């Protein structure tokens with residue numbers, strides 16, 4: 233294996249100890265506020281305004297899973313299919329989601345073309361093939377979908393059948409994202425997620441045979457009983473299966489809030505120095521295998537659409553990780569879904585699936601939290617997105633896009649950045665172009681972004697309250 237990059241561990245420890253957001257949104261959801269129906273509807277009216285011609289991206293949330301993984305931080309509800317009342321409960325949710333799709337579709341003029349659809353969860357392949365057809369059929373009726381749209385779905389290899397994959401492919405789904413997490417049997421056993429390599433191998437083969445354009449893996453590092461060697465083995469096994477894209481997530485935990493994480497053996501979790509070596513080893517192994525390192529935690533083959541999006545500046549960081557389609561209005565449907573509305577703001581649906589169904593049935597607006605962006609939010613959001621997506625800030629680009637003089641607008645931030653420059657996280661040239669240094673800046677990217685987060689001040693920085701967000705919706 234090629235050698236690991238050399239890194240100043242004293243500097244790393246000093247910065248890595250801070251509790252900072254990962255900026256899956258800016259501002260982070262803990263700054264959003266409850267909205268009444270009139271406020272939410274006013275935001276929807278702006279997004280659907282006839283003057284707005286922006287393309288659309290759709291997110292549909294299916295919250296159900298057959299069993300609980302101990303590490304899980306997603307918004308999911310465990311409903312065993314053969315348990316009493318399971319059919320009625322999931323049918324009721326699906327009916328509510330169909331109604332939601334229908335009513336959001338009615339808000340938009342048919343000229344607002346959908347370029348991306350993503351089904352997330354929970355486990356979208358909890359749905360049976362006929363339910364999958366029903367939901368996608370309703371989406372097609374409600375919206376105008378670009379024939380070349382990216383249509384993706386998250387699947388759990390343990391519960392996904394060949395018939396479901398055939399149905400998805402036939403409907404036009406072209407991207408599959410597999411929850412893999414880790415291949416080590418001891419780690420899998422502890423986190424309650426047994427899925428042998430052979431199972432994943434078989435599923436990947438089915439996806440390739442059926443012609444899915446892109447097969448992605450989710451991996452997690454920082455889990456109990458992982459060692460540097462075991463994570464390297466998982467990465468090597470992953471490379472053997474040749475996914476087009478890999479999300480390499482750091483294990484995020486809030487056991488005080490997420491009950492299932494309390495069963496984790498915390499004393500068997502790797503410490504921060506070990507996790508750092510795991511991460512750097514993954515960078516080295518993936519790059520040696522021809523993958524490009526994208527954003528904070530993604531790897532993609534050089535011909536993958538994500539890598540191309542980095543080149544043409546259409547990549548952005550969202551609740552679904554790094555994605556393409558930065559200029560689209562993302563409309564979230566289903567419980568807990570988040571709508572990310574370009575230069576307007578965020579809307580967050582009711583999280584609990586039963587309460588969501590109650591609201592839909594009674595005609596109540598389901599987006600009940602969110603915020604409108606100020607002009608300053610939009611500027612900082614753009615800058616933070618550039619930093620995560622491209623590892624750089626280019627003042628000339630921001631000055632061309634917004635009416636600001638970079639060195640005046642960010643005078644305080646530039647001064648604070650000088651310490652990070654001296655510590656080797658960033659390089660700043662005479663025009664104030666800022667570049668993350670490798671490896672320190674890439675692994676401490678959040679510390680650089682935090683300098684530009686106007687909501688991080690005083691106590692929020694110190695108390696760790698910024699950890700209060702879940703992994704996706």
Ligand SMILES: C[S@@+](CC[C@H](N)C(=O)[O-])C[C@H]1O[C@@H](n2cnc3c(N)ncnc32)[C@H](O)[C@@H]1O
Pocket residue numbers: 297303304305306352353354355386387388389410411412413450451452481482483484485703704
């Ligand atoms: C909705 S799940 C993917 C689909 C399906 N439920 C599955 O698990 O295969 C989304 C992804 O979030 C990631 N994830 C969940 N909990 C996490 C946590 N606590 N820290 C980091 N990543 C997490 C996992 O990698 C998981 O694959």
Ligand code: SF4
Pocket residue numbers: 296297299300301304305306308353354355388411
């Ligand atoms: S990781 Fe996936 S399968 Fe496991 S509980 Fe979370 S959403 Fe469900």
